[in-house]
Amino acid sequence: MAETSTGTGTTGRNQPLGDTELRLMQRLAQQITATDLELVNSDATYGELAWNWGRAHRAESGSWRHRLWFDGTDGTDRTDLIAWAWAALPREVPRADGTVRDYTDAYLTYQIHPDHNTLIDDVIGWYEQTAAGVRRTLVTQAADQVAQARWAAHGYTPESDSTDDSTSDSSADDGDWTQLxxxxxxxxxxxxxxxxxxxxxxxxxxxxxxxxxxxxxxxxxxxxxxxxxxxxxxxxxxxxxxxxxxxxxxxxxxxxxxxxxxxxxxxxxxxxxxxxxxxxxxxxxxxxxxxxxxxxxxxxxxxxxxxxxxxxxxxxxxxxxxxxxxxxxxxxxxxxxxxx
CATH class of the missing domain: 3.40.630.30 (Gcn5-related N-acetyltransferase (GNAT))
Structure with missing residues (x-):
């Protein structure tokens, strides 16, 4: 098995994240939903991917970078996507009322098939290079202990009140983490x-x-x-x-x-x-x-x-x-x- 990739990084021409790539990403989400729902990134569900891409691709795609990893010898068999990473770089986005929303951090959405979780270091390395020089953020699933350990090893730390404690009833916890x-x-x-x-x-x-x-x-x-x-x-x-x-x-x-x-x-x-x-x-x-x-x-x-x-x-x-x-x-x- 050889892993090949397509997409954009810090070099080369920026290829837009189109609906063809999105369908592949959705298919991977469906595969993981069927067997390991607790590992599906909250921003990487079948619907959330379509929602985030659909409403934003016309105005924001210029600030997007992505990479896809395939399980194949030459990368042409695109039915075997095993991991992907989608980074949104700092940008300004107009609102309907004429104001502008200013995003100052980079934000990563990603998904890796559980059978290929060793690719996490490839994803981290790609994000580090793609979003160098700015504050980098992401979410990972609490159940994905392998991913949490690797992100920690690369210097990523939990935001305030976002550590895993699903039994907590402290009203002081006002973090922005989400539950499924x-x-x-x-x-x-x-x-x-x-x-x-x-x-x-x-x-x-x-x-x-x-x-x-x-x-x-x-x-x-x-x-x-x-x-x-x-x-x-x-x-x-x-x-x-x-x-x-x-x-x-x-x-x-x-x-x-x-x-x-x-x-x-x-x-x-x-x-x-x-x-x-x-x-x-x-x-x-x-x-x-x-x-x-x-x-x-x-x-x-x-x-x-x-x-x-x-x-x-x-x-x-x-x-x-x-x-x-x-x-x-x-x-x-x-x-x-x-x-x-």
Missing amino acids: NTRDLEDIETPDLPDGFAFTTAADAGPGATVRAHLAAWPASTMTDDAYQGLLQAPGYRPDLHLLIQAPDGTMAASAVMWLDPANATVEFEPVGTHPGFRRLGLGRALVLHGLHTARAAGASHATVACLGAPAHPKARGLYYSVGFRYFSRDVLLAKAAVQ
């Missing part, structure tokens, strides 16, 4: 909407209303009309599985994107949010329950959703627990200062 929650799709409660509210989809509401719904829930988002057009190109995105709740006055009051992974009969919710003017009405809960029913009808038998896991951030976790999700795994935030 799962449930099966048996015995789903019937959703209950307030009078005058109705379920709809992005397919029926159209792009403009869909973008406004997202921005209402996440005002600091970099979602724009153009970004949504990019999302429509993302492998796995289905407007009929982008669920919305319409208020009596016509406002889109809540939204949830669902990503159906047919290979594993799973559905992932990412993201879920409610308009601030319509919170505390049970809309988020009703939308997730409606989504579970919709996913089951589409062929899914299992669902996942990620949320902030620190005890100081209980709202989303409480919502998902209330509809039957339970903790499964979590990530660990790692960083290395630019001077190192």
Whole structure:
């Protein structure tokens, strides 16, 4: 077995991360989901990959670098991807309101097939070279002890309050780490909407209303009309599985994107949010329950959703627990200062 690679590093012409490469990365995520879900990087799930690529590739791809590792003698058999790394370098990204979001750190998303975990040092070395001179950040899974040990050996340390302690109930832990929650799709409660509210989809509401719904829930988002057009190109995105709740006055009051992974009969919710003017009405809960029913009808038998896991951030976790999700795994935030 010889490992070959393609992509970009610090030399050579920058080849964009396109949908062909993304589909290969999604396939690896599907393979690991089927056997080792606890090792799937929280930013490297089938749906999260499509979400992050789709909404950002038009505006941000110039700051992206990637590398793919294949199990083959000449790198031409691209069905055998065994590892990949995707780095976002410091950049400025315009928001829909005319402001700019300034990213000053580099951020790495990566995935390695468990049978090839010795490639972790190759991934680390590539990231060190690609993002030299800036603060470097990433997440790894708490269950991936091999990866955590190797990142530590290269000088990467956990961010504050991001070490693995899933039993902690200290409200002082306000870190930004996330946890993965799962449930099966048996015995789903019937959703209950307030009078005058109705379920709809992005397919029926159209792009403009869909973008406004997202921005209402996440005002600091970099979602724009153009970004949504990019999302429509993302492998796995289905407007009929982008669920919305319409208020009596016509406002889109809540939204949830669902990503159906047919290979594993799973559905992932990412993201879920409610308009601030319509919170505390049970809309988020009703939308997730409606989504579970919709996913089951589409062929899914299992669902996942990620949320902030620190005890100081209980709202989303409480919502998902209330509809039957339970903790499964979590990530660990790692960083290395630019001077190192």
